[in-house]
Amino acid sequence: MAHTAMSGDGTTADDDPLQTAVWRLRSRACWVDAAALLTPATPRTSLQRASLLVERCLYTQAGWEDAEDALRTAEAMAHTDDERGAAACERGYLAYAATLFQVRDRADEARAALGRAAALIAPGAAGRALLDFRRGLIAENLTRSPQAARAAYRRAHAGATAHPDPLLLSATWRHLAGLALREGELTEARHGFAESLRIREELGYLVGTAPALVSLADTETEPEASRLREEARRLFRLLGGVPTWLAHRLAPPETDAATA
Structure with a gap:
């Protein structure tokens, strides 16, 4: 099962107290409480909120509407290619989760969103590894192509x-x-x-x-x-x-x- 990292996860001495608090809550399955700390909304915090709430869906199979709302906010606030690419990556991950847990078949949406992310996130950029990992998840669990999954996981x-x-x-x-x-x-x-x-x-x-x-x-x-x-x-x-x-x-x- 897939679980994601996000930037500034509060695990190093360089992380600020807010990120450390967010990480501690996240690591203890308190995603809603962690998301509530991320105000005011900026492109970075809105994306991080969305990522937290999408992750909650993966672990609990609940909170789908909250994740959708947070993701729409992140998409609206994204201005750079990196921000838009990261938001598309989260969109693909949420659609993948909904398909995996049979909430709704959104496999085509998942593939399309990760395709958009690939066009926006430059090769070699930090966000590319997470994108490759999620493409591997789709290959393994939706497409049933272990060879493609292995190649994507190795890139990630x-x-x-x-x-x-x-x-x-x-x-x-x-x-x-x-x-x-x-x-x-x-x-x-x-x-x-x-x-x-x-x-x-x-x-x-x-x-x-x-x-x-x-x-x-x-x-x-x-x-x-x-x-x-x-x-x-x-x-x-x-x-x-x-x-x-x-x-x-x-x-x-x-x-x-x-x-x-």
Whole structure:
């Protein structure tokens, strides 16, 4: 499942107190509270608000109208190509999420919006890595083209390394590992999932840590696999059942056995 980084995530000493507060709320699944801090509205803050509320949709499958409203504001305030490209990237991501969770089929809108973003965001620009990652998500989960997804994730991985974006890097590690696991490359998958988990734990990105634990557990033997899943359950309960799509993966062992 896909999760995004945004600029100024509050994880370095250079970030201002506002961004640090936004990051802490975001990492604890408090997206609405984090978005409320971002006033007055500027092109940057309106885009960041939209990004937060779109991310909320991905983790909770709720808040779609709030995300749409925030995104329309960001699109209206965008003036430069970079700003318009970033807004189009968020538009594509929201449409992807709505399609993935079967809220509404917006696959064509998702592809068109990311296409617009590609025309606006210059190759080599910092925002290109996130765009490549999201194009990989569409290739993997909507188009069902693992080869195209892998190529896009690798471009995103390189971009997240060149323009240091650790949260995005954790996502590319995770999705490349998922493709490797699907192909039976267990060692490669375990390494990628471990790197993704390490980065999320170092950043304190709690809302993304439980999925990382579950993914790593899929590559481990007992008793380590059970230990990782139990830690994921603890975090899942701590955050009030978020991300919602992880619930079925965290069913107690006896439930798993009964439904196998």
